[in-house]
Amino acid sequence: MMGFRGIKLLLILNVLILCFLSSRSQFVPVDRYSIDCGSATNTTIGNRVFVSDSLASSYLTTPQNVLVDTSSNSIPSSEYSQLYQTARIFSQASTYSFKINQPGRHWIRLFFYPFSASNYDLKTATFSVSVNDHSLLSDFSSGEGSVKEYSVNLTSDNVEITFTPSSGSFAFVNGLEVVSVPDLLIRDDAAYVTPPTSYHGLSNQAMETVARVNMGGPTVTSRNDSLSRTWVPDSRFLKNPNFAANASNLNAVRYPDGGATPDDAPRSVYGTAARMASDGDPKSNFNVTWGFPVDLGFQYLIRLHFCDIVSDAPNVLYFNVYIQDSNVLPDFDLTTKLQGHLATAYYTDFVTQAMKSDEIRISIGPSNVNNALPNAILNGVEIMKLNDSDGSLSGKDVPTSSKKSKSNVGVIAGVVVGVVVALLLVLVLFFVHKRKKQERLNQSKIWIPLSTNGLSQTMGSKCSNGTTISAGSNFNYRCPFAAIQEATNNFDESWVIGIGGFGKVYKGVLSDGTKVAVKRGNPKSQQGLAEFQTEIEMLSQFRHRHLVSLIGYCDEKSEMILIYEYMENGTLKSHLYGSSFPSMSWKQRLEICIGAARGLHYLHTGYSKAVIHRDVKSANILLDENLMAKVADFGLSKTGPEIDQTHVSTAVKGSFGYLDPEYFRRQQLTEKSDVYSFGVVLFEVLCARPVIDPSLPREKVNLAEWAMKWQKSGQLEQIIDVTLKGKIRPDSLRKFGETAEKCLSDFGVDRPSMGDVLWNLEYVLQLQEAVLPNDPDENSTNVIGELSPQIHDFHTGGDENSNTGMGQFEMSSNDDISGVSMSKVFSQLVKSEGR
Numbered sequence: 001m002m003g004f005r006g007i008k009l010l011l012i013l014n015v016l017i018l019c020f021l022s023s024r025s026q027f028v029p030v031d032r033y034s035i036d037c038g039s040a041t042n043t044t045i046g047n048r049v050f051v052s053d054s055l056a057s058s059y060l061t062t063p064q065n066v067l068v069d070t071s072s073n074s075i076p077s078s079e080y081s082q083l084y085q086t087a088r089i090f091s092q093a094s095t096y097s098f099k100i101n102q103p104g105r106h107w108i109r110l111f112f113y114p115f116s117a118s119n120y121d122l123k124t125a126t127f128s129v130s131v132n133d134h135s136l137l138s139d140f141s142s143g144e145g146s147v148k149e150y151s152v153n154l155t156s157d158n159v160e161i162t163f164t165p166s167s168g169s170f171a172f173v174n175g176l177e178v179v180s181v182p183d184l185l186i187r188d189d190a191a192y193v194t195p196p197t198s199y200h201g202l203s204n205q206a207m208e209t210v211a212r213v214n215m216g217g218p219t220v221t222s223r224n225d226s227l228s229r230t231w232v233p234d235s236r237f238l239k240n241p242n243f244a245a246n247a248s249n250l251n252a253v254r255y256p257d258g259g260a261t262p263d264d265a266p267r268s269v270y271g272t273a274a275r276m277a278s279d280g281d282p283k284s285n286f287n288v289t290w291g292f293p294v295d296l297g298f299q300y301l302i303r304l305h306f307c308d309i310v311s312d313a314p315n316v317l318y319f320n321v322y323i324q325d326s327n328v329l330p331d332f333d334l335t336t337k338l339q340g341h342l343a344t345a346y347y348t349d350f351v352t353q354a355m356k357s358d359e360i361r362i363s364i365g366p367s368n369v370n371n372a373l374p375n376a377i378l379n380g381v382e383i384m385k386l387n388d389s390d391g392s393l394s395g396k397d398v399p400t401s402s403k404k405s406k407s408n409v410g411v412i413a414g415v416v417v418g419v420v421v422a423l424l425l426v427l428v429l430f431f432v433h434k435r436k437k438q439e440r441l442n443q444s445k446i447w448i449p450l451s452t453n454g455l456s457q458t459m460g461s462k463c464s465n466g467t468t469i470s471a472g473s474n475f476n477y478r479c480p481f482a483a484i485q486e487a488t489n490n491f492d493e494s495w496v497i498g499i500g501g502f503g504k505v506y507k508g509v510l511s512d513g514t515k516v517a518v519k520r521g522n523p524k525s526q527q528g529l530a531e532f533q534t535e536i537e538m539l540s541q542f543r544h545r546h547l548v549s550l551i552g553y554c555d556e557k558s559e560m561i562l563i564y565e566y567m568e569n570g571t572l573k574s575h576l577y578g579s580s581f582p583s584m585s586w587k588q589r590l591e592i593c594i595g596a597a598r599g600l601h602y603l604h605t606g607y608s609k610a611v612i613h614r615d616v617k618s619a620n621i622l623l624d625e626n627l628m629a630k631v632a633d634f635g636l637s638k639t640g641p642e643i644d645q646t647h648v649s650t651a652v653k654g655s656f657g658y659l660d661p662e663y664f665r666r667q668q669l670t671e672k673s674d675v676y677s678f679g680v681v682l683f684e685v686l687c688a689r690p691v692i693d694p695s696l697p698r699e700k701v702n703l704a705e706w707a708m709k710w711q712k713s714g715q716l717e718q719i720i721d722v723t724l725k726g727k728i729r730p731d732s733l734r735k736f737g738e739t740a741e742k743c744l745s746d747f748g749v750d751r752p753s754m755g756d757v758l759w760n761l762e763y764v765l766q767l768q769e770a771v772l773p774n775d776p777d778e779n780s781t782n783v784i785g786e787l788s789p790q791i792h793d794f795h796t797g798g799d800e801n802s803n804t805g806m807g808q809f810e811m812s813s814n815d816d817i818s819g820v821s822m823s824k825v826f827s828q829l830v831k832s833e834g835r
């Protein structure tokens with residue numbers, strides 16, 4: 001694509017950049033195209049050479065060649081005024097195309113300045129712009145002129161920027177840029193504002209910069225920014241300018257090791273701040289608020305930059321930061337974040353959705369922490385619009401006329417889709433065949449249809465790495481039996497790492513050295529084919545850090561074998577009691593609960609239909625070598641609740657001690673049944689004892705019942721794991737107990753969502769870790785009210801009657817349900833309910 005000239009240009013640019021750089025290692029973009037459109041000569045702005053697109057014409061494909069320039073000197077002076085002197089005009093769809101040497105995030109900048117030329121008044125132009133498959137602008141008219149900046153993760157080796165005139169109009173552009181962005185600038189994760197959870201998946205979002213603001217300081221131009229960004233002053237966004245004052249100390253700014261870098265924001269941004277105009281008055285109590293106009297309906301990434309250039313000692317500045325009305329950084333203390341250092345650069349990311357208003361409000365205000373003088377600071381803000389579900393930033397699709405040259409891609413995509421469909425068909429036929437056979441055997445089995453995006457190419461192909469299977473196909477997560485025999489030393493009994501209702505679980509090593517867990521279904525097992533299929537179905541659709549991943553399966557010779565990633569540290573349960581593992585700290589336990597909650601939250605919300613796990617228990621939460629939690633065992637999972645209504649008579653399934661009493665009563669399955677079971681797990685984690693222990697006196701047998709009794713009397717600390725005694729901060733324990741209690745509410749509607757549980761656990765961890773002076777026991781209650789309004793929705797379940805049922809049984813075996821017939825348990829329960 002890029003000609004010899006392009007390569008030479010690149011080399012020269014690289015050499016130039018290298019020469020001008022000081023010894024300090026600075027980011028050098030691999031791809032850097034700066035184009036001055038419609039110009040006959042190159043234009044230099046700062047250290048950037050904008051190459052004339054008449055000289056470097058190989059980049060542009062356009063049916064006609066119209067260059068215009070200002071006949072007057074009317075362009076007001078600005079950092080890009082030289083670029084604004086000329087423009088290129090398109091009356092039909094036209095495309096700039098650049099070779100991408102290194103995939104990843106790239107800036108795409110478009111420069112528009114609508115001057116009036118002899119035959120064209122650029123102010124009247126309306127047009128659309130797209131980049132590969134992302135629509136950036138739709139029926140856009142440039143108004144007073146602007147720089148539009150996007151950042152797009154380009155994964156193909158070519159980028160096409162297409163200008164398409166609206167009907168009856170024309171398009172124009174004065175300049176454009178495509179430049180590599182450092183990989184670490186935008187990370188995959190951020191905190192989600194409401195509900196307060198975490199957000200993953202930023203790395204494949206296309207973004208549009210809607211605001212980049214230097215608080216308390218002047219404009220920082222592209223020349224003073226290592227990534228050629230422009231930062232504007234904040235005054236025009238301030239709601240009440242009288243509340244804000246400027247602070248500045250550029251020389252004090254330091255960049256921490258392993259934290260924010262000058263590429264995140266330059267010294268001139270971190271070295272100035274807006275602060276409360278509260279000088280000397282210890283009673284000042286107001287917020288400084290900025291409002292940023294945005295488009296309704298889109299999600300936005302908000303990056304807040306901080307650097308405490310106002311304090312003269314650590315731990316004296318505590319403040320709150322609000323996005324919309326959520327307190328996203330309660331009692332925020334920068335020096336604690338930064339190992340006690342002052343004047344150190346720090347930033348943090350949030351994602352929020354503009355649902356109700358076309359303005360995003362950001363406020364800073366004093367916290368209630370006692371010994372701090374009321375003050376609050378903010379050094380910089382960046383707001384980026386995220387693409388919608390169609391990959392669009394304009395709310396519209398890419399116009400059809402600009403999709404023309406995609407035929408090659410189309411053909412390839414067609415072939416790939418064809419192959420996938422064919423494979424799916426084979427699999428569907430296979431399962432339908434199996435199912436028919438099975439149905440004859442067992443009429444009552446549940447069948448969950450294989451959805452079209454089920455067994456997709458996201459599955460690994462570990463099994464094909466060996467010599468045992470023909471290479472070439474990407475869909476080989478179906479493993480030959482022989483390969484599994486080899487991996488498990490022919491199902492060596494001494495390699496068994498677990499036994500469940502489904503059969504035995506073996507440790508195994510694939511021919512490429514990957515450690516795996518191999519679950520071999522017992523052909524006579526109660527939990528039969530349907531569950532085998534469910535598990536493949538679920539795990540092939542859900543890929544998540546906190547869900548155990550499926551590597552392959554085998555169905556040869558009526559085998560039912562599932563191959564998972566190997567989880568070095570076994571089950572959460574084994575770390576809590578009944579084994580020789582060392583006791584885990586409170587922090588470790590919380591992190592595991594948070595991980596598992598993330599996995600379940602993803603199951604409930606990450607897909608168009610909620611998926612209900614149905615068998616949440618500590619034995620189904622596995623731990624990897626870093627004790628990171630992953631939820632396992634999807635054999636009973638269902639999408640719900642709508643599917644369930646057609647299956648009302650489905651036998652109640654799950655594990656005794658964890659079962660939602662409402663599910664027993666009404667046989668209606670919702671996500672809240674998982675929340676109930678998770679609540680039991682929380683108490684199990686806290687108390688480190690089996691959920692059902694028949695050897696104990698009657699009132700203690702059922703953990704859920706026993707723990708709720710102590711929780712309700714406010715004395716939960718009486719029954720916690722002895723190894724945790726004195727190690728849990730009271731706030732943390734109180735919040736944890738409340739969270740578990742809400743999960744165990746009798747009625748599903750009173751239970752929090754998994755997202756709320758997740759947020760609450762994160763807060764429990766913060767309470768454990770926080771180093772708050774004058775331990776603000778009551779503050780934390782206030783804070784949480786502000787942070788998480790939905791917490792007010794939790795009702796204290798006053799109704800006593802129902803979660804009692806379960807404890808009235810005495811089980812003869814251990815708490816693990818594997819061997820127990822659920823229908824027996826169920827009929828007992830029905831009896832007990834009738835009493």
Ligand SMILES: *[C@@H]1O[C@H](CO)[C@@H](O)[C@H](O)[C@H]1NC(C)=O
Pocket residue numbers: 009012041042049051052055
């Ligand atoms: C414009 O810039 C390019 C790249 O720096 C260079 O190869 C070319 O010779 C320049 N053209 C003129 C006329 O200066």
Ligand SMILES: *[C@@H]1O[C@H](CO)[C@@H](O)[C@H](O)[C@H]1NC(C)=O
Pocket residue numbers: 104105153154155182183184186202203204
């Ligand atoms: C770009 O996307 C690819 C594929 O989704 C991903 O692997 C990569 O990490 C992304 N790059 C960045 C810088 O986010």
Ligand SMILES: *[C@@H]1O[C@H](CO)[C@@H](O)[C@H](O)[C@H]1NC(C)=O
Pocket residue numbers: 216217218219233235244245246
């Ligand atoms: C703060 O600085 C900005 C930019 O330098 C200036 O426009 C503004 O008037 C200053 N505000 C105050 C309160 O001094």
Ligand SMILES: *[C@@H]1O[C@H](CO)[C@@H](O)[C@H](O)[C@H]1NC(C)=O
Pocket residue numbers: 218219220223224268
């Ligand atoms: C921008 O950089 C120039 C030198 O390149 C410097 O003189 C000027 O003070 C800087 N401006 C700001 C706002 O930092």
Ligand SMILES: *[C@@H]1O[C@H](CO)[C@@H](O)[C@H](O)[C@H]1NC(C)=O
Pocket residue numbers: 285286287322324325326363365786
């Ligand atoms: C600051 O703003 C937040 C969010 O809107 C609000 O809850 C809080 O009461 C405000 N604080 C003051 C002192 O006005």
Ligand SMILES: *[C@@H]1O[C@H](CO)[C@@H](O)[C@H](O)[C@H]1NC(C)=O
Pocket residue numbers: 204205206299386387388389390391392
């Ligand atoms: C943005 O587009 C990408 C594909 O380019 C898609 O995977 C992602 O889900 C989109 N984002 C949203 C919030 O829908």
